[in-house]
Amino acid sequence: MTEDTSTLTGQAPSPVRVAGPTEEIVLPGHTPPPVRDWPPPDLDGTEFDPVLAGLMREGPLTRIRLPFGAGWAWLATRYEDVRLITNDPRFSRTEVTRRQVTRLAPHFAPRPGSLAWADQPEHNRLRKPVAGAFTVSAMKRLRPRAQEILDGLVDAVVADGPPADLVERVLEPFPLTVVSEVMGVPPADRARVHGWTRQIISTSGGAEAAGRAKTGLYDWIAAMVRDRAHSTGEDVYSLLGAAVTRGEISEEEAVGLAGPLQIGGEAVTHNCGQMLFLLLTHPDLMERMRDRPPERGPVLDELLRHIPHRSTVGLARIALEDVEVAGHRIAAGEPVYVSYLAANRDPDVFPEPDRIDPDRAACPHLAFGNGPHYCTGAVLARLLTELLVDTVLDRLPRLRLAIPAEDVRWRHKTMIRGPLTLPVTW
Template sequence: MSDPTTEPAFPRGPYPAYAAQSSRCPVQQVLAGSGGRGSYLVTGYEEAREALADPRLSKDTAAFFAGKESRRGLHPAVAHSMLATDPPDHTRLRRLVTGSFTARAVEELRPFIARATDTLLDQWAAEGPVDLVAELAVPLPVIVICELLGVPEADRAEVRRWSGDLFAAGAPDTIDAASHSLADYMARLIADKRARPGNALLDRLISARDGDDRLSEEELVSLGVLLLVAGHETTTNFLGTAVLSLLQRPSEFQRLRRRPTEVASSLDELLRFDSPVSTATFRFATEPVTLGGVEIPAGEPVLVAIGAANRDPARWPKPDDLDLDRSAAGHLSFGHGIHRCVGAPLAKAEADIVLRKLLSRFPDIRLAVPGEELTWRRTRLVRGLAALPVHPVASTPGQSPPDERSGTART
């Protein structure tokens, strides 16, 4: 059976294909294309959750590809990042960065995120149209992660372009070139920071490397690149899809406008409904693994379809409905187990601030084109809009924003 994630129509509307796949079996062997290597695609929620936490499904891509001929030219800093490691290396690397993404650390960043959001929104044309992706969803997370890492403002446009190229579907040469550009830039930035130390996250990682050698130089570069890319890519896609989901359901948009304290508790349902991560990164079975009644032989690749699992009707009643009253805790958009996204608290804080600002400043914002004319990024790993044209329609001078005390936050 062919892999539905490789079909041309998949980026625009993956959920019917996912539903058809899951109805047959929540774990199936699929082919990437004519003559392509097979892999096992996991679409059921319980099976996906189990796969994401099973230590027998390794993420050590270096071990998987050892001795295999490859025509790819990814930089090792990208090919062998923390995402592609197993314990104990993964445990050691993750421990070095988790402190910068705790709830307390993120709370301290909120004033900066709010100011950056306002600065971007101040530049919007009065009536539009404005591309919300290009003018907000892309630049804001880049600004935030670059500030956190200590990337100079003058370098951020290039970083943003290289990161986008890293997810260019069907363009391996572009992806490989971007991986080298990012890694080479990170090596130069690390050298600059050694000469002129600061207090950013990257400076702290350099101290860990140079102080007690918990990081090799290669690991330092790789971790810096990973944080730079992963620190904004998921958030960018989530901001676009969350705003679109609400604009296509005006009653839900107006509900949050009246009760903005409910925005934070609505984020999990928005993440479940349209996950910014379509398919989790590569895994392979180190020994035979039975999943959903299907035996996966040792050495076989396994792909976990996050978007499908988040709409599994066995876990979520009426999964194709956006229900802001639903308790969507347990969705898999940030992963599960030891590889769960370390930056999840930061992503949710940025989304909370952005949605509140849009609700307050542009209460009548609307799509500038019909939904079927929107363009989506062509990539199987992440799901995001290439552009989201909107008419912002700012609030009238003197109009008071909704009283946040009028809503009661849900838990």
């Protein structure tokens, strides 16, 4: 980590001005934390980001500078502060779209209609047309079809015999296929759509490659929404096409809504890859999962809490007024990030947070976010995760890695962490 020494001004008996993205008013007697550079690390395995761990040790509210954008931003790492910021209307996502802030993504082009950048009440208006596709009851109806898709993939693995790469044979195609069916992507277009979504979450190729992928995906989505303007189907593109026809949302908003939902399958692939890697490298945990199937749910929650599913942080917010958090004043106009990964390792909430404890009395993890921006597809992601883990463990007896754990290859230059391959035998 590097330090911006211009921010180390010492304690002051009265408010002082500190250089930053805006002029920051420092509370009397408080020194602002130094600005730390946070390059996205290419980490192998499920190691917790050492830079983030260092920031957590420095204090509950620190300041960071990411590889792209401009200036610095506050970073909240404590569980209660993360919950406060993500559920407080004084911190705006929409305001981020009007300025450059320090960020991980090389390409920043927020689209109208994107739930990710909407504040209330716009957020609820935009979410309404697609909400029915992701309810608990909708997932119950989807479950048999999802299991059928998964069984077909695992049948082929069993027929071919060991060894097999679980990422290539199961973890990638299963979420991709199910999400494509929920969204309404024609089979002939699925490989092309997957290519775009994979590039969008990658940090390799720079702004140009990310921009091309976003243009390709969003142009394709616009065509899908137009084609289904009068559809009565229950897939997401039909729901969006009908909502545009009724005048509830614009076509531009429909496209902004669909893009992040289409990318959602990527997270399931990589999260499940990390979870299975942990099971394969923790024999006692694997034995417990095999021997006590009815108790797998809490273990999955503990793994969701534990896995470092992303690189650095997600999307910023802007303070609309001065807000005091953790002894510091976040001034109006200043950007703020939260780390759900750090919140999930808060020792005040999760004793011995670095240990995987399947018997935690409660696991109120924030793996799917918090507040209005809680993941729209969380119920779907949980369904796919449960089916994947259950089916792989039940259908592949004595499952184990086919290579040493240290030889497993991991994804680099990506916003979502996970194994590139997961060779197993059984």
